[in-house]
Amino acid sequence: xxxxxxxxxxxxxxxxxxxxxxxxxxxxxxxxxxxxxxxxxxxxxxxxxxxxxxxxxxxxxxxxxxxxxxxxxxxxxxxxxxxxxx
Amino acid sequence: xxxxxxxxxxxxxxxxxxxxxxxxxxxxxxxxxxxxxxxxxxxxxxxxxxxxxxxxxxxxxxxxxxxxxxxxxxxxxxxxxxxxxxxxxxxxxxxxxxxxxxxxxxxxxxxxxxxxxxxxxxxxxxxxxxxxxxxxxxxxxxxxxxxxxxxxxxxxxxxxxxxxxxxxxxxxxxxxxxxxxxxxxxxxxxxxxxxxxxxxxxxxxxxxxxxxxxxxxxxxxxxxxxxxxxxxxxxxxxxxxxxxxxxxxxxxxxxxxxxxxxxxxxxxxxxxxxxxxxxxxxxxxxxxxxxxxxxxxxxxxxxxxxxxxxxxxxxxxxxxxxxxxxxxxxxxxxxxxxxxxxxxxxxxxxxxxxxxxxxxxxxxxxxxxxxxxxxxxxxxxxxxxxxxxxxxxxxxxxxxxxxxxxxxxxxxxxxxxxxxxxxxxxxxxxxxxxxxxxxxxxxxxxxxxxxxxxxxxxxxxxxxxxxxxxxxxxxxxxxxxxxxxxxxxxxxxxxxxxxxxxxxxxxxxxxxxxxxxxxxxxxxxxxxxxxxxxxxxxxxx
Numbered sequence: 001x002x003x004x005x006x007x008x009x010x011x012x013x014x015x016x017x018x019x020x021x022x023x024x025x026x027x028x029x030x031x032x033x034x035x036x037x038x039x040x041x042x043x044x045x046x047x048x049x050x051x052x053x054x055x056x057x058x059x060x061x062x063x064x065x066x067x068x069x070x071x072x073x074x075x076x077x078x079x080x081x082x083x084x085x086x
Numbered sequence: 087x088x089x090x091x092x093x094x095x096x097x098x099x100x101x102x103x104x105x106x107x108x109x110x111x112x113x114x115x116x117x118x119x120x121x122x123x124x125x126x127x128x129x130x131x132x133x134x135x136x137x138x139x140x141x142x143x144x145x146x147x148x149x150x151x152x153x154x155x156x157x158x159x160x161x162x163x164x165x166x167x168x169x170x171x172x173x174x175x176x177x178x179x180x181x182x183x184x185x186x187x188x189x190x191x192x193x194x195x196x197x198x199x200x201x202x203x204x205x206x207x208x209x210x211x212x213x214x215x216x217x218x219x220x221x222x223x224x225x226x227x228x229x230x231x232x233x234x235x236x237x238x239x240x241x242x243x244x245x246x247x248x249x250x251x252x253x254x255x256x257x258x259x260x261x262x263x264x265x266x267x268x269x270x271x272x273x274x275x276x277x278x279x280x281x282x283x284x285x286x287x288x289x290x291x292x293x294x295x296x297x298x299x300x301x302x303x304x305x306x307x308x309x310x311x312x313x314x315x316x317x318x319x320x321x322x323x324x325x326x327x328x329x330x331x332x333x334x335x336x337x338x339x340x341x342x343x344x345x346x347x348x349x350x351x352x353x354x355x356x357x358x359x360x361x362x363x364x365x366x367x368x369x370x371x372x373x374x375x376x377x378x379x380x381x382x383x384x385x386x387x388x389x390x391x392x393x394x395x396x397x398x399x400x401x402x403x404x405x406x407x408x409x410x411x412x413x414x415x416x417x418x419x420x421x422x423x424x425x426x427x428x429x430x431x432x433x434x435x436x437x438x439x440x441x442x443x444x445x446x447x448x449x450x451x452x453x454x455x456x457x458x459x460x461x462x463x464x465x466x467x468x469x470x471x472x473x474x475x476x477x478x479x480x481x482x483x484x485x486x487x488x489x490x491x492x493x494x495x496x497x498x499x500x501x502x503x504x505x506x507x508x509x510x511x512x513x514x515x516x517x518x519x520x521x522x523x524x525x526x527x528x529x530x531x532x533x534x535x536x537x538x539x540x541x542x543x544x545x546x547x548x549x550x551x552x553x554x555x556x557x558x559x560x561x562x563x564x565x566x567x568x569x570x571x572x573x574x575x576x577x578x579x580x581x582x583x584x585x586x587x588x589x590x591x592x593x594x595x596x597x598x599x600x601x602x603x604x605x606x607x608x609x610x611x612x613x614x615x616x617x618x619x620x621x622x623x624x625x626x627x
């Protein structure tokens with residue numbers, strides 16, 4: 001009788017251990033995947049931030065503004081307006 | 087009793103077990119330390135974590151230096167499908183212009199040498215180009231490179247690739263601290279999170295927030311370039327500081343030959359020594375007024391003839407004589423003879439005391455790499471003291487001269503020229519420490535000197551250059567260049583120094599033009615640039 005109880009407890013323990021190990025290993029895999037996913041998202045965001053930072057710096061640079069003004073062939077306003085008329 | 091055959095069977099079974107046990111003991115106990123180390127080396131990797139280099143900003147938060155990620159491309163023959171190397175290189179060439187042209191020899195050698203399996207090219211590959219080269223079996227190694235969005239603007243101040251300028255001076259603060267990680271990796275090189283990993287995080291470099299005014303810097307470079315072309319000069323330098331604080335607003339040197347290209351890193355405004363010439367006269371007069379060696383009613387009774395000192399004769403730059411000149415007229419006419427009498431009254435000891443207090447014999451300590459120490463002779467015979475009164479026989483840097491002249495503008499207080507306003511580290515503001523301010527002249531003395539300078543500007547040869555809406559206190563100078571101990575007329579340094587407005591000035595500026603060929607005089611070359619730029623600054627500050 002006592003032998004049967006002992007074997008039953010042993011079997012239950014083994015089954016529980018296997019279930020726990022399955023559960024936690026899948027949890028570890030999930031967390032690992034989520035870590036890798038987030039790391040890769042962070043890398044993409046950092047790259048995007050760097051690219052945007054560079055783009056805004058280039059667009060707002062004085063040399064770019066100067067080139068844009070030159071390419072537009074603006075005429076000074078005092079050449080278009082005859083202020084003496086007013 | 088166990089039968090004989092059973093014994094043999096038992097021995098046959100036990101012997102291999104015994105052998106295996108002995109072998110296991112050998113590997114697990116005797117060879118354990120060595121194998122453990124080999125296993126750790128294979129699974130654990132020590133990796134460097136590079137910090138991000140700090141950025142550099144202007145006073146209005148526009149970036150002057152940023153970081154940009156680039157890659158180097160590598161080709162590993164076994165990774166290329168069907169060994170179609172030519173096709174792969176054609177695709178790389180489509181994504182990266184001139185790739186094949188720039189690497190032709192390397193590519194040919196790599197394709198033809200069957201023993202060479204791996205090659206890395208030094209060509210910089212951008213993030214977008216890397217995206218276009220996906221799925222070709224290529225490898226990429228990441229690296230960070232400095233990017234300067236304003237191109238050559240303020241290049242003398244910013245420096246380049248850690249050589250010269252702020253990049254070199256503040257390299258330690260900008261580069262941050264490298265981190266390390268010791269982590270278990272799987273076969274694909276990914277970190278195994280269930281194993282114990284050790285990480286010492288990197289610390290990113292501090293961002294530098296400078297006092298540079300981007301618009302003034304831009305205007306300065308344009309005006310200086312135009313001036314060098316117009317006056318056919320070899321080069322020119324301009325430095326502008328905030329009168330009250332010594333904060334550098336703009337600084338640049340442009341040479342006629344390579345004005346648009348970055349030069350080897352030397353910033354002449356802080357590293358080149360020059361004899362200041364007549365722009366030094368107001369400093370000597372202020373010293374004499376402050377020491378009460380003379381007063382504002384001083385009349386130069388000896389100015390009616392050249393002054394003989396030993397075998398030397400002190401004459402005026404234009405050979406004109408101005409008998410009985412007042413103090414105002416000595417400055418207005420830039421009278422060398424009058425100045426030689428004033429310094430005589432001041433005396434060598436007082437002159438050298440003030441000279442030292444004004445920092446003219448030492449570096450200013452400006453936070454830029456490569457500042458030179460000024461030169462000062464040890465012996466002062468009477469003729470040398472006389473010539474020093476009009477800025478000959480002494481050698482200072484442009485920033486030294488500006489710091490000293492600014493004492494007059496700033497009511498007798500010497501402030502230290504500096505560029506970094508504050509550091510920013512993880513949104514925490516850190517202020518750098520500079521040498522303290524020093525009171526050198528009485529406020530009343532500087533007020534008297536300002537009146538003299540204002541009179542000189544409004545009644546001198548430069549009066550027609552001054553915009554009507556500007557109040558200016560300034561002085562021009564033309565210094566001959568000494569070559570092997572002798573002054574030559576063929577090389578001159580024309581300069582103009584001053585501040586505006588005279589009371590409560592906003593800025594102090596010096597312009598030096600090296601060897602202008604259209605006219606050697608500071609009043610005809612450096613002064614027009616000074617006034618044009620002052621007019622711009624008046625609208626910008």
